Amino acid sequence: MYELERVEGDNRGDVRLYAISTCVWCRRTKKLLEDLGVGYSYVFVDLLDRDPRSEVEAEVMKWNPRCSFPTMVIDNKRCIVGFQEEEIREALTYGG
Amino acid sequence: MVDNIRVTSEKVEGLYRKLDRDARNAGYNLNPDTAFTRELVEGLLVNEKRYGYWACPCRVAEGDIEKDRDIVCPCDYRDPDLAEFGSCFCALYVDDEIKNGNKKARSIPERRPDRETREHASKEKEEAITRPQEAGSFKPRLPVWRCTVCGYLAAREEPPLVCPICKAKKDRFERFL
Numbered sequence: 550m551y552e553l554e555r556v557e558g559d560n561r562g563d564v565r566l567y568a569i570s571t572c573v574w575c576r577r578t579k580k581l582l583e584d585l586g587v588g589y590s591y592v593f594v595d596l597l598d599r600d601p602r603s604e605v606e607a608e609v610m611k612w613n614p615r616c617s618f619p620t621m622v623i624d625n626k627r628c629i630v631g632f633q634e635e636e637i638r639e640a641l642t643y644g645g
Numbered sequence: 646m647v648d649n650i651r652v653t654s655e656k657v658e659g660l661y662r663k664l665d666r667d668a669r670n671a672g673y674n675l676n677p678d679t680a681f682t683r684e685l686v687e688g689l690l691v692n693e694k695r696y697g698y699w700a701c702p703c704r705v706a707e708g709d710i711e712k713d714r715d716i717v718c719p720c721d722y723r724d725p726d727l728a729e730f731g732s733c734f735c736a737l738y739v740d741d742e743i744k745n746g747n748k749k750a751r752s753i754p755e756r757r758p759d760r761e762t763r764e765h766a767s768k769e770k771e772e773a774i775t776r777p778q779e780a781g782s783f784k785p786r787l788p789v790w791r792c793t794v795c796g797y798l799a800a801r802e803e804p805p806l807v808c809p810i811c812k813a814k815k816d817r818f819e820r821f822l
């Protein structure tokens with residue numbers, strides 16, 4: 550098992566971010582979420598031990614078979630791979 | 646958990662300068678967004694402490710050089726990504742257009758194949774090298790080694806210690822012919 554870290558903010562649904570702590574696109578994605586004031590959960594996959602890491606990777610691969618990071622999953626319905634600023638804004642802004 | 650690794654800003658600055666110099670000498674460019682680039686350089690140094698080598702900051706390393714060699718920076722995917730998208734996956738290296746400010750670096754798709762495909766491909770490569778040559782097929786007088794980072798070919802008994810083009814180390818060469 551692994552635990553997601555929670556960042557409080559406006560409720561725009563279940564926003565999950567799979568990220569790598571040293572990856573700058575991942576950091577930009579986190580920062581964008583924080584600038585948007587959206588509440589979300591995240592995990593730094595590179596900081597996990599092997600077993601929980603495999604677990605996360607299996608989960609990510611369901612959405613993004615290349616298993617690249619950042620991968621964002623919204624409400625278990627929509628997946629955004631990479632730092633796609635416009636797409637993320639559009640997905641998480643009301644009336645957008 | 647290995648969350649507490651810190652590197653000093655002097656170290657970051659030192660490696661940043663070195664990479665910048667090496668890139669220029671070899672015809673590559675670092676991302677001109679120096680804050681962005683320094684963060685990546687810091688990631689390389691963190692990974693050096695974690696794994697003993699410069700695993701790509703934007704990918705998950707296994708911690709086993711045999712499995713991670715293709716993502717030791719500069720990775721095997723840098724040059725094809727520079728050609729197709731104008732930057733490497735992390736956007737540490739960029740093409741002239743981005744360097745000159747005519748285009749912005751952006752997050753690009755992952756080129757590295759998934760784990761299963763990688764394992765399969767490495768087995769196939771081994772088999773191809775050990776397979777007996779078919780009659781009449783071309784056999785070079787010397788082995789030909791290919792730099793997996795930049796594609797440089799060298800016909801000699803052993804690969805060079807350092808690629809004369811992109812400065813990748815000897816272990817990044819594969820038997821090509």
Ligand code: SF4
Nearest residue numbers: 701718720733734735
């Ligand atoms: S060249 Fe770019 S994508 Fe490849 S390992 Fe280095 S930083 Fe990562």
